Amino acid sequence: xxxxxxxxxxxxxxxxxxxxxxxxxxxxxxxxxxxxxLIESVREYAIFMLDRTGHVESWNLGAQRLKGYSAAxxxxxxxxxxxxxxxxxxxxxxxxxxxxxxxxxxxEEGWRIRKDGSRLWANVVITALRDETGDVVxxxxxxxxxxxxxxxxxxxxxxxxxxxxxxxxxxxQLEHATLKLEATNAELEAFGYSVSHDLxxxxxxxxxxxxxxxxxxxxxxxxSERGELQRVRAAAQRMAQLIDDLLNLSRLxxxxxxxxxxxxxxxxxxxxxxxxxxxPGRDVEVVIDDAMQASADPRMLRIVLENLIGNAWKFSRGRxxxxxxxxxxxxxxxxxxHVRDDGVGFDPKYAGKLFFPFQRLHSAREFEGTGxxxxxxxxIVRGHGGEIWATSAPGSGATFSFTLESEx
Amino acid sequence: xxxxxxxxEDNPDDAELTASVLRDHSLDAxxxxxxxxxxxxxxxAGTGRHAASEPRLPDLMLLDLKLPRMSGLELLAQLRADPxxxxxxxxxxxxxxxxxxxxxxxxxxxxxxxxxxxxxxEFVVIARKxxxxxxxxxxxxxxxxx
Numbered sequence: 001x002x003x004x005x006x007x008x009x010x011x012x013x014x015x016x017x018x019x020x021x022x023x024x025x026x027x028x029x030x031x032x033x034x035x036x037x038l039i040e041s042v043r044e045y046a047i048f049m050l051d052r053t054g055h056v057e058s059w060n061l062g063a064q065r066l067k068g069y070s071a072a073x074x075x076x077x078x079x080x081x082x083x084x085x086x087x088x089x090x091x092x093x094x095x096x097x098x099x100x101x102x103x104x105x106x107x108e109e110g111w112r113i114r115k116d117g118s119r120l121w122a123n124v125v126i127t128a129l130r131d132e133t134g135d136v137v138x139x140x141x142x143x144x145x146x147x148x149x150x151x152x153x154x155x156x157x158x159x160x161x162x163x164x165x166x167x168x169x170x171x172x173q174l175e176h177a178t179l180k181l182e183a184t185n186a187e188l189e190a191f192g193y194s195v196s197h198d199l200x201x202x203x204x205x206x207x208x209x210x211x212x213x214x215x216x217x218x219x220x221x222x223x224s225e226r227g228e229l230q231r232v233r234a235a236a237q238r239m240a241q242l243i244d245d246l247l248n249l250s251r252l253x254x255x256x257x258x259x260x261x262x263x264x265x266x267x268x269x270x271x272x273x274x275x276x277x278x279x280p281g282r283d284v285e286v287v288i289d290d291a292m293q294a295s296a297d298p299r300m301l302r303i304v305l306e307n308l309i310g311n312a313w314k315f316s317r318g319r320x321x322x323x324x325x326x327x328x329x330x331x332x333x334x335x336x337x338h339v340r341d342d343g344v345g346f347d348p349k350y351a352g353k354l355f356f357p358f359q360r361l362h363s364a365r366e367f368e369g370t371g372x373x374x375x376x377x378x379x380i381v382r383g384h385g386g387e388i389w390a391t392s393a394p395g396s397g398a399t400f401s402f403t404l405e406s407e408x
Numbered sequence: 409x410x411x412x413x414x415x416x417e418d419n420p421d422d423a424e425l426t427a428s429v430l431r432d433h434s435l436d437a438x439x440x441x442x443x444x445x446x447x448x449x450x451x452x453a454g455t456g457r458h459a460a461s462e463p464r465l466p467d468l469m470l471l472d473l474k475l476p477r478m479s480g481l482e483l484l485a486q487l488r489a490d491p492x493x494x495x496x497x498x499x500x501x502x503x504x505x506x507x508x509x510x511x512x513x514x515x516x517x518x519x520x521x522x523x524x525x526x527x528x529x530e531f532v533v534i535a536r537k538x539x540x541x542x543x544x545x546x547x548x549x550x551x552x553x554x
Contacts, residue, residue: 240526
C-alpha cells in the first residue's frame, strides 16, 4: 500500500462490501427476531431452552399456556420443577439430560406438573444444542400436552375393556343357558325314552288280560260285564294312542326339518286315497289342486296333510255327500295353502284354542281324537317359518289355511 | 323237529302274554324265557340259572330293548360278536318306535324290528306272522353251533 493513500476514501467496491455486511447483519437480526417471535407465539407447543445444567433460559406462549408459569416466574429456575416429586426423587430430570447429551435427543411421554400442581400428560422431546466445537451449550425442549388425547385413549381402552367384560359375561351366560338347555333336553329325551318303553306295557296288560277273560269266560259273563271289559280295552287303546301322539309331538321339537321342493298336490292325493281305503262307505268329493308346489320337509308336510285332511274327513262324516278341497292362493307375495270341508265346523270364538295340545272342541262321544293333531300341525308349520289359522261357522264347514315361510 | 324261541323280556305280564300268544299261534315251538341280557347269555352258555340244562341255541330270539343289567342292544352286540351265536335270527320286539332304537337295532345286526302293539288282537296277528315267517318260511344258514 502507498503511504499517501491513507487519507484517501476507501475504494468504491470496499464501501459496497461494508454496506452489504451491515445489511446482512441487520437481516440476520431481523430473522432472529422473527424466529423468536414465531417461537414465542406458538400456543400448541411449549418450546423453551435450558442451559447446560437444566435451568430455564427462554419461555414461549405455549409453555406459559401448558405449564401455567409466566416467563418472569420461571426463567432461571431448574426444569425439575416440571416433574412429579417421585420422578425428581429418582433423578429422572438429570438422567434425561444425560441421555440427550449422549444420544442427541431424548423423547418420552409422561406426567408433568403445572404451576397450580395439576398434572398433565406430556410428549417431551429434549434436544442437545452444541457449539461449533461440539460442546453442549444447552438444551431445546419441546413439550406437547397429550392429556386430552390420553384421556380419550383411556376412555376407549376402558370402553374396550368393558365391552370385552360384557362379551365374557354374555358368553358365560350363554354357555350356562346352553348347558341348562342340554340338560333339559337330555332329561326330556330320557323322559321320552321311558314313556315310549315303559308306559305302553301296562296298557298291553290291561288290554291283553281283558281280552283273555272275555275269551275264556265268555259264556259266564253278562252282556254288561262283557261291555265293561270292552270299555277297559278301549280305554287302554285310547291311552296308547295318546302316548303315541304325545311322543310324536315331542319328537318334532328334536327333529330338524329338511326343506326341499315337493309336490303338495300328490301328497294330498295319497292321503285322501288312504282315507278312502280306510272308510270305503263314505261318499266324499275330493278336489285337489294338483299343481300345488311347496318347499318343505316332505315327511313333515305329510303329517300336516294327514291331520288336516283327516280332520276334514272326520268332521264332515254327517254329510251324505261331503266335499273336501285342498288348494292354494297367492297373496301378498306368499302362498297360502288351505284345506276346506263342509262338515260341522266350529264356533269361531274358540278358534284360538284349536292349536293347543289336548284342546278339543267336540266331545269324544261325537268325534274321536286325542287333541294333539292340530298342535302337531302348528309346530311343523311354525318350524318351517309359517303360520296356520282357521275360519269357520258352526254347521258351515271349516277352512284351515297355512303358509310355509315368513312373509317377505 | 321242535323249534325253540327264546323270549328276552323282563316284564312278567308282557312275558306271559307274549309267550301265550306265541304258544297258541307259533306252531309247536318251545318258548323259553330270559329276563334280561345276562340271563339270555347264561341260557345260551348253560350257566347260572340255566346250569342244569345243556347250552342251547334257539331258532329265533325275540328281544325286548329296555332290560335290567344288560339291555337288548348290548346283548345283540355280544351275540353278533360271538361266532357261535352270530347267525341266530334276532327280532327286536319292543314298545318303542324311537328312530334311534330302530336304527341302532339294525346297525347292530338285528334281523327285524317289530313294535308290540297295545291292542291284543293286533298282537295275535303279528305273533302268528312272526312265527310263520321265522320258523317256517325263513331258511337260516347252517351255523357252527348247529
